[in-house]
Amino acid sequence: LKTPLKQAATSQLVLTERQPDCQPLTTPPKPKETPPADPWTPTSNLKMLISAASPEIRSREQRRQLSDSSSEVLQTKHCLQEHLLGDEYEKSQPSRKEKSLGLLCHKFLARYPDYPSPSQKSYICLDEVTEELHVERRRIYDIVNVLESLHMVSRLARNRYVWHGRHNLPQTLQALKKVGEENKYIQQIQMIKKREYEHEFDPEGERNEDMASPFGSSEQSEMSFVELPGVEFRAASVNGRKYKSLRVMSQKFVMLFLVSTPQIVSLEVAAKILIGEDQLEDLDKSKFKTKIRRLYDIANVLSSLKLIKKVHVTEERGRKPAFKWTGPEVLPNTQDIKLEATSTTCSPPVSESIPSKEQCSKALFPSKGKQNFTRHSSLIKLVKSIENDRRKIQSAPTSPVKINASRYLFLTFLLETSFSLFLSHMTTEEMQMKCALSSPEAVPKSEPSQQPALSQPLGVCPASHSSVSPVILPHPQSGVSYAIYLHPSQAHTVTTYSPGFMLQPLPCANITGIKSNNSKALNKVTTEEGDTQRGTEEPPKSLAAEERPDRKSETSSQRCLKRSQALPENNLIKRRKTDEESLDTSSTFFPSGYLIPLTHCTHGNKAEGSNKEKAGVCSLQHTAYSSPITGVIPMPASELKTVNIPAFHITPLNIMLSPNSIAAAPVLSNSCLNSSSTSSAPNPSSSALNFMLQHIGLIPAGVQVPANPVLQHVPVSSQSENISHSSGSTNVQEGKVSKNILQLDHGGLSGKYGAVILLQQPSAPKELQEPQAVTENFFRTPGGPNTEPSLSANSDGTQRISQGTLYIPQRKLEVSED
DNA sequence: ATCTCCCGCCATATG
C-alpha cells in the first residue's frame, strides 16, 4: 500500500534519475513546510556535506574524528565528485546512507558544542534545524528524543529545546546505571539467554514453571523516565510524562550496557527485555520487529554520540548484531565516590556508625527497609539454596544439618554482604583501572598519607605478577584446611577483560540426600556439550526465586555465630569415598556466576566518612584480586560424597596460565602477605576474613586469624588440561584486531576478578581425574592428608588446576566489529 | 536472504 505521497516521492526519484539537473523537482513530502526546497542535485548534496564538515563545526577535535571516522561522508563526497564529473547519472542518488539517522545526528551534533559554556545556553529551534539540515521534522524528533533521554537537551516549549551538551552525561549515566541495577537487568538478561538456551535444547518442553513469573512480583514495568535532579527540566507542563517511549527505551537500552559485563548488548536481548517489561512474555513477532527498528534508531544516535558502537556477537547460532558500550565508564552509583577529576556533584555526607562486626555486616547491607541491593541473577539460585538449607536447619537439627547450617550461614553471609556490595560497587572500569594502576612488577605501593585505609590486603598480588596465590587456612577445630586461591586477572596475558576464575553459586541439589526441587530442572538443562558451547552467556537455571525478606540478614550473623559454634564440625569429617557416580550428576552446572568479592571491613573509620568509599575503592584496586573473603566452604569429605552439587562453581576463564606466572605466584603471595602482616593493626582484609570466618563458625568469635595465614605453596598436581578449552572466551574483534577477551557474562561480575577455591580434604585419597572430565572433577579431592592443592604447569606448558575446583565450561562467544 | 532503518501515515498531545 503506497500512499500518494510515497508514490510522489518515488516518481520524483525516478525523475531525478532521468533528469539529473532538472530544477523543478523539489522535496515533495512537505511542500508547505519545506521552503522553496533545494532541488535534488549533486550540488545540494555537496552543500549538505560541506555544511556538515565545514568550519561551522565547533569542537574540531571531535569533528575531525567525526569526518575521519565517518567514512560515509568521505564516501559520499567521493561519489559526489564522480557525480560531478559527469559520470553516469545518479548511480549514487542521495543514497540511503546519506540520509541515515546517524549521519543526520552527526550533523545535528556538529551544530552544538559538546560542552557549552554554562553562561550562554544554546537553544535549539527545531524549525531551524530541520531547515538547515534538510530533514523532515520527524527525524529530528528521533534524535532529540534520544538526546533528551541522556539529558543532553531538554525541552523548553514547542519547537524549543535547550542544549546541555555532555555536561550532564556523567550524572545521567550514573543514574541510569543505578536504575538499571535496581531493575535487575542483569537477571533479566540472564533469563532471556536461558530461555534461548532451553529453547534450542528443548524441543518445546515445559517452560512454564520457571519462566512463569519472570521476576519477583515487585516488577517495575512502569514507563518511567529517569530524570536528573539537578538537571533543569523546566516547563513542567511541557514535560508531559506520557509518551516517552523512545526516550524511555533509549534510557533502558543504555542501562543494559551499563549493567552488563562485558558491556555488549545484542539487539535481540535488548528488544526482548524492553518488550518483556511491558507485557510479560509477548512473543509477538511484529512487536519484536518494531522494537528492533526502534533500537536501531536509538543505536544510531548513541553511536553518533560515540557512546556505543556496533559489533557482532558470534555464537554457534550465528552472527547477531550487537552494540558495545564505548562511552565513559560509570562510577559506582554510591553517592560519594570521588575520583578527583570527574566529580561534578557534591557528595553527601556519609554514615558514621561504629564498625563492629555487626555494624560491618549491616553496613554491607545498604538497604535496611527496602531491598535495594543488586543481586546477580545467579544469586537467586543461591538464595533458593539457602532457603532450603534454612528449612532443613530449622526442621531437623541433626548432624548432617549442621553442615548445612554452616554452609547456609556462609552462603547467606556472602550473599548478603560481599556479593551485593561487590555488585553495587564494582565496575569494569574500576577493574581495568586497577589493573592499570598496579604496576607490573611492584607490589602495590601504599600511598603514604593518601590512603591509610588502603592497607595491604591479604595475599595481594599485582595482577600481572602471578596468576594464583594460594592461601591455606587451617581450620582450628576440624583440622580441615581451606585453600583459597585467588586468581588475579591475567591482564598481562590476556586483555582488558581478564577475568580469572569465577565463583559460581550453585543450587545445592541433593545435599544430604534431600532432593532439591530444582535439581531436576537443572539437570535437564545442562549438558556438557551445551554448556561448553553456550557457556559465555549462560543464563542461570531457574530464576523464579523470590527475594527473601531482609529481616533475615540482620539476624543471620548472630544466629550464625550461635549455631556455628554449637556445631562440632569435627564429627562431620569423615573419610571420603571415591565415588564418581554421584559426581556425574554434578556435571550439571550453571554457567552464571559471580565473583566473590573481597570486601574489607574497615575498622573504626567513622572519621573517614567520605573517605571510606574512596578507600574502599582504592583498596579494591589492589586487593580485589585476592581478597580473603573468598568463598571457603567447609565441606567435609563425607559430605562431598552425598552432595551432588557443591555450593560453588568455579569457572575458569582462560586458564591458560603462563608457566612463569605460576612460579611467580608463591613468591609474590609471600611478599604480599608479609607486607600486609607487618601492620600491627588488623588490616581490613584480615578483619574481614575473621569476621567471615567467625560467622561461618570456622573459628570462634574470639579467635583471630592472622592476616597472613600459613601460606603454603604446594606443587600442584593438576589435570584438566583442557580447561583452557572448555573455558569460555570471548573474542572481540575490533577491526582487524582480535582480542582475547574473557567474558563471563554471567553476571556481570565476570571478567573482573577471579578466585579459585580449593577445598582441602585432609584425608582424601589422592586421585586425579581425567583432564577431560573437567566437570566431573568437581570437588574431587586428589590430595592425601598432606597433599596440598596446587597449581602447576604441565610438561606441555599448560597449567592445570585440580582438586575441588569446579569448572564451568564457557560457551565460546565471539564479538566482532563490523 | 538478512540486516538496517528510512519514510511518512496518523494517533495524540499541546497550545
Next chain:
DNA sequence: CATATGGCGGGAGAT
C-alpha cells in the same frame, strides 16, 4: 482547531 510530537510498521537499500 492547527500544530507539534512521536508511535509504528511497510518495505526498500545494503550486505
